[in-house]
Every structure is written in C-alpha cells, then in structure tokens.
Amino acid sequence: MHIKDEIVERHVLAVLVDNEAGILARIAGMFTSRGYNIESLTVADISEDHAISRITIATNGPPHVIEQIIAQLDRLVPVHSVRDLTESGPHVQRELALVKVAGKGENRIEAMRLADAYRARIVDASTESFIFEITGTPGKIETFVALMREVGLVEVGRTGVVAISRGPDAA
Amino acid sequence: MAEKSGADILVETLLSLGVDTVFGYPGGAVLPIYDALYQHPTIKHILVRHEQAATHAAEGYARSTGKPGVVLVTSGPGATNAVTGITDALMDSIPMVVITGQVATNLIGTDAFQEADTIGITRHCTKHNYLVKNPSDLAQVVQEAFHIATQGRPGPVVIDIPKNVQVAAAEFSSHRGLENNRYQPQTEGDYQVINQAAEMIMAAKAPVFYTGGGIINSGPEASETLIELAQLVGCPVTSTLMGLGAFPAASDQWLGMLGMHGTYEANMAMNKADLVICLGARFDDRITGRIDAFSPNSKKIHVDIDRSSINKTIRVDLPVVGDVGRVMEQLLAVLKGRRFSSPGYEEWWSRIAGWRATNCLEYPENKEEIMPQLAIRKLWEATHERDPIITTEVGQHQMWAAQHFDFEKPNKWLTSGGLGTMGYGLPAAIGAQLGDPDALVIDIAGEASIQMNIQELGTATQYRLPVKLFILNNEYMGMVRQWQELTYESRYSNSYSDSLPDFVKLAESYGWTGILIEDPADLEAGIEKMLATDGPVLVDCRVAKLANCFPMIPSGAAHTEMLLSPEDVKGTMDDQAKALV
Numbered sequence: 059m060h061i062k063d064e065i066v067e068r069h070v071l072a073v074l075v076d077n078e079a080g081i082l083a084r085i086a087g088m089f090t091s092r093g094y095n096i097e098s099l100t101v102a103d104i105s106e107d108h109a110i111s112r113i114t115i116a117t118n119g120p121p122h123v124i125e126q127i128i129a130q131l132d133r134l135v136p137v138h139s140v141r142d143l144t145e146s147g148p149h150v151q152r153e154l155a156l157v158k159v160a161g162k163g164e165n166r167i168e169a170m171r172l173a174d175a176y177r178a179r180i181v182d183a184s185t186e187s188f189i190f191e192i193t194g195t196p197g198k199i200e201t202f203v204a205l206m207r208e209v210g211l212v213e214v215g216r217t218g219v220v221a222i223s224r225g226p227d228a229a
Numbered sequence: 230m231a232e233k234s235g236a237d238i239l240v241e242t243l244l245s246l247g248v249d250t251v252f253g254y255p256g257g258a259v260l261p262i263y264d265a266l267y268q269h270p271t272i273k274h275i276l277v278r279h280e281q282a283a284t285h286a287a288e289g290y291a292r293s294t295g296k297p298g299v300v301l302v303t304s305g306p307g308a309t310n311a312v313t314g315i316t317d318a319l320m321d322s323i324p325m326v327v328i329t330g331q332v333a334t335n336l337i338g339t340d341a342f343q344e345a346d347t348i349g350i351t352r353h354c355t356k357h358n359y360l361v362k363n364p365s366d367l368a369q370v371v372q373e374a375f376h377i378a379t380q381g382r383p384g385p386v387v388i389d390i391p392k393n394v395q396v397a398a399a400e401f402s403s404h405r406g407l408e409n410n411r412y413q414p415q416t417e418g419d420y421q422v423i424n425q426a427a428e429m430i431m432a433a434k435a436p437v438f439y440t441g442g443g444i445i446n447s448g449p450e451a452s453e454t455l456i457e458l459a460q461l462v463g464c465p466v467t468s469t470l471m472g473l474g475a476f477p478a479a480s481d482q483w484l485g486m487l488g489m490h491g492t493y494e495a496n497m498a499m500n501k502a503d504l505v506i507c508l509g510a511r512f513d514d515r516i517t518g519r520i521d522a523f524s525p526n527s528k529k530i531h532v533d534i535d536r537s538s539i540n541k542t543i544r545v546d547l548p549v550v551g552d553v554g555r556v557m558e559q560l561l562a563v564l565k566g567r568r569f570s571s572p573g574y575e576e577w578w579s580r581i582a583g584w585r586a587t588n589c590l591e592y593p594e595n596k597e598e599i600m601p602q603l604a605i606r607k608l609w610e611a612t613h614e615r616d617p618i619i620t621t622e623v624g625q626h627q628m629w630a631a632q633h634f635d636f637e638k639p640n641k642w643l644t645s646g647g648l649g650t651m652g653y654g655l656p657a658a659i660g661a662q663l664g665d666p667d668a669l670v671i672d673i674a675g676e677a678s679i680q681m682n683i684q685e686l687g688t689a690t691q692y693r694l695p696v697k698l699f700i701l702n703n704e705y706m707g708m709v710r711q712w713q714e715l716t717y718e719s720r721y722s723n724s725y726s727d728s729l730p731d732f733v734k735l736a737e738s739y740g741w742t743g744i745l746i747e748d749p750a751d752l753e754a755g756i757e758k759m760l761a762t763d764g765p766v767l768v769d770c771r772v773a774k775l776a777n778c779f780p781m782i783p784s785g786a787a788h789t790e791m792l793l794s795p796e797d798v799k800g801t802m803d804d805q806a807k808a809l810v
Contacts, residue, residue, distance in 0.1 A: 059803075059804035059805055059808060076411065079360065080348060080352070080360070083349070083352065084352055087352055087353055088353065091353045122540065122544075125540060126537065126540075126541060129536045129537035129539070129541075130537050132536065132537070133535060133536065133537050134357075135356070135357040135377055135411065135412050136411070138411075
C-alpha cells in the first residue's frame with residue numbers, strides 16, 4: 059500500500075481576529091492539528107483601539123481542503139471574518155525581505171547591479187557587505203534571493219505575504 | 230459596588246446562570262473555590278473519584294437534561310485527567326463548562342508544582358478556552374463561556390483560573406448582565422435554500438431522512454418537529470448512534486440505526502435513495518463506509534448549524550446552515566404552504582420491505598449460554614414502560630444496545646459516539662441520575678470498559694444514587710476480538726480480559742447490591758431482581774463468550790457489502806482496509 063498525494067492550489071486568506079492572548083497559537087494550532095499547510099503567516103493589529111488583528115495566511119491544499127480551512131477558521135470564537143483573496147478576485151500581494159550579501163570585487167558590483175534591476179534599496183553598507191531591502195510578490199523575492207546566492211548571500215529575513223483586494227471595497 | 234474574591238465572583242456567577250450541580254475533585258489550586266462552595270450550599274457539588282469521571286458525569290447530566298454540565302478540577306493532573314472527557318464532549322457536541330485551577334500567575338511557566346499548560350493542552354479539544362488573569366474579568370468570561378458552550382453547535386469550554394486570581398478581590402455586581410456580540414451563530418435557515426430543499430423533497434421518488442445528534446441538541450421540540458415532518462413526507466427515517474431516540478423506534482417509518490453496525494434496511498435505503506436529507510448529522514466515517522460508494526445516486530441536503538461539517542467528507546447538493554429544529558419548522562411550513570402531501574412512495578417502501586425481510590438483527594438461539602442480544606432485549610422488555618435512561622460504555626455491548634434496545638424519546642440514550650471512550654457509561658449514568666433523581670438509569674456495560682471508571686461505584690454510593698449497572702461479561706474486549714477475527718485470522722493479541730474481579734463482591738464492598746446471572750433460564754428473574762432492588766445494583770451477566778456484533782460493514786467497504794452473520798467473515802483483509810479504523 060502507498061500513500062497518494064493530491065493536487066494542491068495556493069490560496070491567500072485574510073482573517074480578522076480579536077487581538078487576544080493565544081490567538082496566534084489557536085490559528086496556527088488549528089492548521090497543524092487538522093493537517094493543513096501554512097506557507098506563510100503574518101499578523102499585526104490594525105484597528106485604532108488595538109482590538110482587532112489582521113492575519114494573512116498563505117496556504118495550499120486541494121480545493122475541498124481550502125474550503126474546510128475557511129470553515130474551520132470561521133468557527134473559532136475570536137475569528138470575526140475569513141476572506142479567501144485568491145477566490146474573491148484581483149488582489150495585491152506584497153512581501154518584504156532584508157537580504158544580507160557579503161563579498162568584494164566583481165561579486166559586490168554584480169550584487170549592486172542586480173539590486174538596482176530589482177529595485178532593492180540598500181539599507182546598510184560596509185566595505186564588504188550590503189543589506190538590501192526588497193518589496194514585491196513572493197515570486198520576485200524568491201528570484202532575487204536566488205540571484206544573491208550566487209554573489210555572496212549571508213542571510214535573509216522575510217516578512218511573509220500580506221495581501222489586500224483591489225478596488226474600493228474591503229474584501 | 231462591593232469587592233469580592235475571584236472565587237466568590239465565580240460561584241455567584243454560576244448561581245446567577247442557574248447552575249445547581251457541579252462535578253468535581255478538589256486540589257491545591259482550587260481550594261479557594263472549594264471554600265466559596267462551602268459557603269454556597271445551593272450548588273450541589275458531586276465528589277467523583279477521578280476527574281475523567283467528573284467530565285463524563287457532566288456529559289451524562291447535560292445530555293439527559295439539556296442543561297450544560299459543569300466540572301471543577303484542580304491544576305496539573307486534575308486538568309489532564311479531564312482531557313478525555315473534554316474531547317469526548319467536543320466530538321459529541323455536549324455543552325459543558327470545565328473550570329480548572331491553575332498555579333498563581335507569577336508561577337506560570339516555571340514548572341511549578343502541579344502546573345500544566347492547560348490552555349495549550351485543551352486548545353484543540355475545546356470549543357473555546359480562557360486563562361483568566363484578573364478577577365475583574367471573571368464574571369464576563371464565565372457568562373460568555375456558558376453562552377459559547379450552549380449556543381450554536383454545543384461543546385466544552387475550559388476556564389483556567391490561577392489561584393491568586395481566585396483569592397484577589399475585584400468589584401462585582403451580581404446584576405450585571407452581559408450582551409454577547411462576538412458569538413452569534415446562525416440558527417435560522419435561508420428561506421430561499423429551504424424552498425429549494427422543499428422542491429427537492431417534492432421531486433424525490435425514494436427519499437430518506439438521515440438524522441443525528443443535532444436533533445437531540447436542538448431540544449425535545451426538534452424531535453416533535455421531526456416526527457411531524459416525517460409523517461408529512463411519509464418516507465423512511467434512519468439515525469446515527471448519537472441521534473437515537475429523536476424519532477420513535479415504534480414508528481413504521483423507522484429503519485433502525487445506519488452505519489457500520491446499522492441495519493441492512495437502513496444502509497440499503499441510504500445506498501439506493503434518490504434523496505438523502507441529512508438532519509443534524511455529520512457523515513462520520515462510521516456512517517459512510519467507503520466514501521466513493523456512499524449513497525452514489527442520491528441528491529443530498531445537509532442541515533447543520535456548523536458550517537465546517539458541510540462538505541467535510543461528503544459533497545452535498547444543498548447545504549442549509551441553521552439550527553436543525555428551526556430549519557425543520559421552516560421546511561414544514563414551506564411544504565405545507567405548497568400543499569405538499571406524501572405520494573406514498575409505494576415502490577420505495579416495497580423495496581425496503583424486501584430488505585427488512587432479511588431480519589438482519591437476528592442472532593442464533595442458544596440454550597446453554599445467554600446471548601448478549603437476548604439479554605438486551607429482555608432488559609428492554611422489562612424496563613421500556615418506565616422510559617429508562619440508558620448509558621453505555623464502548624464496544625460490542627454498546628452496539629448491541631443500540632441495535633436491540635428501542636428508544637422512543639430523546640435524551641434517554643447517552644453514549645460516547647465520536648471519541649468512543651471506554652469508561653463513559655458509569656459516570657454518565659451518575660450524572661443522568663442526578664439530573665433526574667426519579668428516572669430509571671441503567672448503564673449497559675462490558676466487563677472490560679467498566680473497569681476504566683469502576684471507582685465511580687463509590688460516587689453512586691455516597692450520593693445514594695440508584696443507578697443500575699448491567700455488565701455483559703464475555704471475558705473479552707469483544708470488539709477488539711471481533712476485529713481480530715475479521716482482519717488478523719483470530720490472533721487474539723491482548724484482547725482477553727484476564728484476572729477479572731469478582732464483580733458481585735466488588736459491588737458489595739462499595740455498598741452496592743451485586744447479582745450474578747449465568748444461566749439463560751435465570752435471565753428474566755435476574756433483571757426483575759435488579760429492578761426490584763432499591764439503591765445501586767450491579768449485574769454481572771455472563772454471556773456467550775464468542776458472540777459477535779452483526780450486521781457489520783467492514784472498514785473500507787460499501788453499504789451494500791454488509792456482513793450479516795459469522796459465515797460472511799473471511800478472516801483477513803487487504804492493507805487498504807487494515808489501515809482504516
């Protein structure tokens with residue numbers, strides 16, 4: 059007997075929650091306990107009174123699993139709303155990364171050229187290193203990081219994706 | 230406003246919510262609450278012998294009365310012992326509030342004595358949980374906890390209260406009401422969807438109602454509505470284990486339970502139906518058997534208050550989110566408004582009559598040994614006029630009870646369905662007896678299961694609860710043995726109940742009456758004696774050791790592939806089937 063894999067889709071969910079102790083563990087734990095995947099998860103409070111946080115979760119799974127993920131999130135008591143941005147139409151996705159590169163000579167010049175092409179900003183520099191700040195879609199950041207590997211990547215920190223629907227309305 | 234201690238605030242809030250019974254066990258981290266209880270004798274505290282039993286007793290109380298069960302246990306082992314019952318309540322949607330003591334807030338995280346991360350441990354086996362860090366939050370948290378436990382799909386809620394929060398004072402007014410805004414589940418079905426459901430029912434030629442525990446949770450009126458709806462439509466009704474009693478077994482429309490140990494007619498009707506109307510059930514794997522072969526040619530309507538139950542395992546054609554009792558009322562109104570009358574479904578009923586003719590619940594006659602099925606039937610015959618409350622443990626005896634004991638009313642059948650917890654029945658019976666002191670409460674047990682919470686004999690004695698405990702003793706973990714016969718060529722690995730106690734003497738040592746029944750000829754007299762004896766009675770009923778529970782859909786099989794008798798058993802299975810529970 060062998061275990062079969064299913065075809066998966068990537069979805070980005072925006073979840074509004076009460077900003078209370080343990081909420082992140084509750085959300086993240088629900089994913090692990092039911093065997094769902096988290097590609098990235100970001101959370102920050104977004105309301106004037108700091109009562110509500112917005113969690114952006116990039117997840118993947120077969121369509122019926124995505125549907126379950128949304129329903130399971132929605133029934134958690136501190137969850138106010140769950141929106142599937144991937145499903146509900148055009149939306150903007152952005153991620154920020156800080157990328158440290160070290161090297162001298164040709165590598166250093168190439169790193170700067172690439173950073174320029176990718177519109178990464180230099181936020182720290184020494185005679186033998188740079189820290190670039192780059193914002194974009196996860197795909198753009200992935201490509202940039204892959205290029206930096208060839209010219210002396212030291213470390214990278216990524217925020218995970220945040221997303222918001224296009225147009226005048228809230229999702 | 231006057232200041233009160235956290236413990237007093239807790240107890241007074243419980244009182245204001247109408248709590249009259251608490252199941253618990255004291256310990257270091259709840260001593261302030263126990264002292265507050267001492268000052269408030271209006272709340273009856275039932276001292277169990279093990280915290281797991283407190284949770285099952287609360288479940289039994291909740292399931293039979295419709296009120297939430299309340300549990301009070303200490304930190305650390307008190308809380309971890311309660312986890313099984315909390316999970317059981319989550320799986321079976323039982324309203325329950327569990328108050329756990331915790332070490333003082335300044336000690337949390339230091340591996341203090343009897344510290345456990347109760348919130349972390351119970352996060353995924355509760356509907357919601359709280360750590361209360363300030364006594365001024367307590368009243369609101371407790372009120373919200375009861376609201377969450379009882380509204381929507383019911384379930385367990387844990388409130389973890391550090392000891393210093395129980396001692397510290399805060400302002401408290403008992404008159405403060407609370408409006409809960411953040412948890413308001415949808416109870417009313419969407420009328421457009423209900424109209425579609427009505428149209429599907431009106432178009433069906435072979436419909437079946439598949440009902441579940443949600444109807445019991447919706448309250449006794451929901452059972453009345455189900456009867457009215459079923460009479461109007463005139464089609465067959467089957468139910469899950471959890472839903473037994475919502476529809477009267479005496480009705481001609483009743484097919485019996487469906488699923489793994491359900492009746493042939495119920496499973497065949499599900500398989501051949503052209504419309505399945507699922508009311509407050511969740512397409513559990515015990516019900517569906519092999520998913521791709523489950524009711525392949527039917528349209529499916531699913532009424533559930535929990536949106537996450539819909540399309541979880543079985544894709545349905547028409548989801549209806551709402552309280553099942555309310556949705557049935559709406560559906561009835563729409564059907565009546567459209568002047569619907571039952572077409573009679575003559576052909577459908579004649580096919581059902583054919584399936585019924587297999588008499589799938591028949592079992593071999595035995596003059597030497599008591600057949601367990603016969604014991605249950607005799608128990609039913611002797612007690613059904615008294616509307617008994619039946620609890621069970623988990624295993625063969627549970628399935629035989631579900632098959633051979635007829636239930637006519639809701640809230641009379643208390644069993645651990647989703648989690649399948651051995652040791653549930655005796656504490657649940659204790660809880661039910663406390664909820665209805667005059668009821669006849671019988672725990673139908675097996676000799677293996679009963680030992681998982683046997684210490685609760687003492688609780689029944691202490692509170693003079695006349696619980697009856699009817700043990701079908703076959704000296705085996707019978708369901709394990711049955712699966713070993715089905716799957717592992719009868720290699721009985723650790724399924725024999727060795728070194729059993731003398732149950733009669735054990736009962737007597739706890740102050741119970743003990744009765745031994747060995748001979749089929751003594752069965753009825755033994756049951757009569759049990760019923761005629763005041764106070765708690767344990768019956769050790771020795772039954773045929775190797776009897777098995779049929780019919781059965783083996784794991785991984787379709788509804789049409791039922792084993793009806795031992796002759797159908799092959800003794801092995803492929804790996805695919807072996808991997809399923």
